Amino acid sequence: MFDLLLRRARLVDDTLTDIAIKAGKIAALGEINGPAVKTIDLRGEHYVSAGWIDSHVHCYPNSPIYHDEPDSVGINTGVTTVIDAGSTGADDVDDFYAITREAATDVYALLNVSRVGLIAQNELANMANIDANAVHDAIKRHPNFIVGLKARMSSSVVGENGITPLERAKAIQKANGDLPLMVHIGNNPPNLDEIAELLTSGDIITHCYNGKPNRILAPGGELRASVARAIARGVRLDVGHGSASFSFAVAKQAISLGILPQTISSDIYCRNRIDGPVRSLANVMSKFLAIGLSLQQVIACVTDHAAAGLRLKHKGRLAVGLDADLTIFDLRRQSVLFTDVENDSLQAEQLLTPLAAIRAGKGYLTEQGSAEHAFDL
Numbered sequence: 001m002f003d004l005l006l007r008r009a010r011l012v013d014d015t016l017t018d019i020a021i022k023a024g025k026i027a028a029l030g031e032i033n034g035p036a037v038k039t040i041d042l043r044g045e046h047y048v049s050a051g052w053i054d055s056h057v058h059c060y061p062n063s064p065i066y067h068d069e070p071d072s073v074g075i076n077t078g079v080t081t082v083i084d085a086g087s088t089g090a091d092d093v094d095d096f097y098a099i100t101r102e103a104a105t106d107v108y109a110l111l112n113v114s115r116v117g118l119i120a121q122n123e124l125a126n127m128a129n130i131d132a133n134a135v136h137d138a139i140k141r142h143p144n145f146i147v148g149l150k151a152r153m154s155s156s157v158v159g160e161n162g163i164t165p166l167e168r169a170k171a172i173q174k175a176n177g178d179l180p181l182m183v184h185i186g187n188n189p190p191n192l193d194e195i196a197e198l199l200t201s202g203d204i205i206t207h208c209y210n211g212k213p214n215r216i217l218a219p220g221g222e223l224r225a226s227v228a229r230a231i232a233r234g235v236r237l238d239v240g241h242g243s244a245s246f247s248f249a250v251a252k253q254a255i256s257l258g259i260l261p262q263t264i265s266s267d268i269y270c271r272n273r274i275d276g277p278v279r280s281l282a283n284v285m286s287k288f289l290a291i292g293l294s295l296q297q298v299i300a301c302v303t304d305h306a307a308a309g310l311r312l313k314h315k316g317r318l319a320v321g322l323d324a325d326l327t328i329f330d331l332r333r334q335s336v337l338f339t340d341v342e343n344d345s346l347q348a349e350q351l352l353t354p355l356a357a358i359r360a361g362k363g364y365l366t367e368q369g370s371a372e373h374a375f376d377l
């Protein structure tokens with residue numbers, strides 16, 4: 001007896017499948033004849049993918065600058081898993097962890113290498129805040145919650161310290177099992193070339209399509225040589241849209257050169273969720289459809305690529321035995337005018353519309369899903 005059986009779910013390759021769930025895991029795929037406690041027939045009308053994973057959010061409610069509630073950026077918007085990118089360092093991660101246990105969304109953290117986390121904009125301006133022992137102890141306390149490290153390498157954050165905080169972060173990473181390190185790029189110094197040369201396979205550059213002078217493109221529009229070498233070494237590109245870090249012009253030019261993002265993420269928190277320009281992960285994903293990525297490419301960036309980048313082995317794919325995390329959504333014909341952070345706009349004709357999320361087998365309708373009574377979960 002299955003707990004839940006979704007019948008005739010449309011996958012992003014447009015094939016139909018049934019999906020059976022038991023004890024929070026995917027129990028069977030293909031043509032399934034039950035029995036199940038609950039059966040929902042999607043009649044091929046709605047898409048289903050592995051649960052969406054947002055690789056870069058801010059959802060520590062007690063953060064003084066970039067705060068939000070995990071479920072407001074997660075399950076309520078069809079996102080089953082969020083990775084908070086450095087809102088907390090070693091000092092506050094225990095508090096953050098306790099709060100996330102109450103959430104329906106599955107929450108993980110990239111620990112800020114600065115022990116104070118994002119309590120101010122300049123967490124790496126004082127080198128004393130980079131305390132290797134404090135990081136090590138925090139990872140020991142939360143081995144299943146802390147999935148990597150975060151270092152924000154832009155001028156307002158590092159103050160007079162230049163590239164030194166990143167050198168320290170790389171040493172800390174090495175001493176802690178080579179966890180993924182996400183590096184935020186923004187205004188220089190430090191120069192992006194200096195940053196890129198230090199990064200190694202599995203490291204993640206977030207805000208990869210920012211429009212600041214420290215962008216991944218050289219003035220002539222070609223990819224910077226240092227970034228090309230980093231990508232060749234296995235460094236990953238993450239979107240991290242945010243309030244100040246996404247340019248349509250840079251994204252279009254990079255994508256035309258074949259420089260695709262590994263992961264599409266929002267860098268969402270309450271202010272850019274409510275006032276824009278982020279609004280939701282679905283909104284950011286829809287921008288990439290408008291730029292020209294296929295539905296399959298966009299969904300891969302928030303499912304299997306995201307799980308691979310953050311080493312969430314039990315997520316990101318539809319396969320028997322993996323977490324029963326699913327997103328049910330439509331791709332609607334709808335005229336939308338998108339904006340980036342450079343006051344540039346892009347006309348789009350389709351919008352990804354999440355209707356529900358299933359997290360560890362339990363169903364949650366989004367606002368849209370419940371307003372439309374699309375199905376009963």
Ligand SMILES: [Zn+2]
Nearest residue numbers: 056057085267
């Ligand atoms: Zn961020």
